Amino acid sequence: MRYYRTVTDGQPRLLARADDTAYDLTAARSSVTSFTDLAHVADVAGVVVDDVATGLFDDAAAVEPPDAADCTAPVVDEVWAAGVTYEISEQAREAESGMPEMYLDVYEAERPEIFFKATPSRVVGPGEAVGIRGDSEWDVPEPELGIVLHDGDVVGYTVGNDVSSRSIEGANPLYLPQAKIYDRSCSLGPCVATPDSVGDPHDLEMTMTVERDGERQYEGATSTGEMVRTCEELVSFLTRHNSIPETTVLLTGTSLVPEEGFTLRPSDRIDVDIEDIGRLSNTVATV
Known part of the structure; x- marks a missing residue:
């Protein structure tokens, strides 16, 4: 999967794209606003990041795949x-x-x-x-x-x-x-x-x-x-x-x-x- 960070109305959101469908993971869990958030949960659970994202799909809103120009840089330290x-x-x-x-x-x-x-x-x-x-x-x-x-x-x-x-x-x-x-x-x-x-x-x-x-x-x-x-x-x-x-x-x-x-x-x-x-x-x- 590919993970994109966008900003809507001043609020960061994390989108996961699987094939031609994107899912707003922040709509499923408001605390998930960056790839780091997913990676942290995956590390604690002992699974891969994609497994964590897939588990949120049922509660996430399906959205249009984002345009790259609308994305921000990934959150890094x-x-x-x-x-x-x-x-x-x-x-x-x-x-x-x-x-x-x-x-x-x-x-x-x-x-x-x-x-x-x-x-x-x-x-x-x-x-x-x-x-x-x-x-x-x-x-x-x-x-x-x-x-x-x-x-x-x-x-x-x-x-x-x-x-x-x-x-x-x-x-x-x-x-x-x-x-x-x-x-x-x-x-x-x-x-x-x-x-x-x-x-x-x-x-x-x-x-x-x-x-x-x-x-x-x-x-x-x-x-x-x-x-x-x-x-x-x-x-x-x-x-x-x-x-x-x-x-x-x-x-x-x-x-x-x-x-x-x-x-x-x-x-x-x-x-x-x-x-x-x-x-x-x-x-x-x-x-």
């Missing part, structure tokens, strides 16, 4: 990210940096690159503007599969955009936090898809387009099968000696990198599609 998990990502990081051997070493090493990405206040949802820094000259979107964790266990997947300043990171790898963590630097959505609905997370088609003034500036496609790390491996390294909050998203890296010379501009539109999850659309603004 933290967002982390992995880097250099695809060959093209490694090549792009080499191209931007004066110390390319660092990225090659990570690409080939046992330990992956894991870094903190965003607090909830820095995350935007579908239809909102992602940010590019006013002190950066080279800014790119990075479309990524997001692993949704509850108490460290994989409970779903979402679409993420790890917006980054390549000029700041390229100036010195020690500037990575400034290149990655700032206002509106991350978008998530439009839903959380549970593992049963996604199937193999290492075999999903991913596409991204960037449009400016009605003209396409970038178009690319790849598969998560091109990752050199597995989701299980990345989660394992994230949670080693590191207590993560109840609901955490781990972005798994990108292989769709616009060519050198391309940079995001205000009012651009970014569309990221991941098979069996959905489309995440955002505009761009300077922060």
Whole structure:
């Protein structure tokens, strides 16, 4: 199933979509307003999230499947990210940096690159503007599969955009936090898809387009099968000696990198599609 969070009359609601029918779970239980609420109950009951949702269907109102643009970002406590998990990502990081051997070493090493990405206040949802820094000259979107964790266990997947300043990171790898963590630097959505609905997370088609003034500036496609790390491996390294909050998203890296010379501009539109999850659309603004 896929779970969407919307807001009606100022009140958050959680919708579950099974095939072509959506159910308003908040109408069945007013305390259920986020995917985290379901995951918490499932954890206590020792069942999967979809079982909890199915048990609410009889009391839930059937509604039209939501438009992605009407959804908000999933409720999360933290967002982390992995880097250099695809060959093209490694090549792009080499191209931007004066110390390319660092990225090659990570690409080939046992330990992956894991870094903190965003607090909830820095995350935007579908239809909102992602940010590019006013002190950066080279800014790119990075479309990524997001692993949704509850108490460290994989409970779903979402679409993420790890917006980054390549000029700041390229100036010195020690500037990575400034290149990655700032206002509106991350978008998530439009839903959380549970593992049963996604199937193999290492075999999903991913596409991204960037449009400016009605003209396409970038178009690319790849598969998560091109990752050199597995989701299980990345989660394992994230949670080693590191207590993560109840609901955490781990972005798994990108292989769709616009060519050198391309940079995001205000009012651009970014569309990221991941098979069996959905489309995440955002505009761009300077922060």
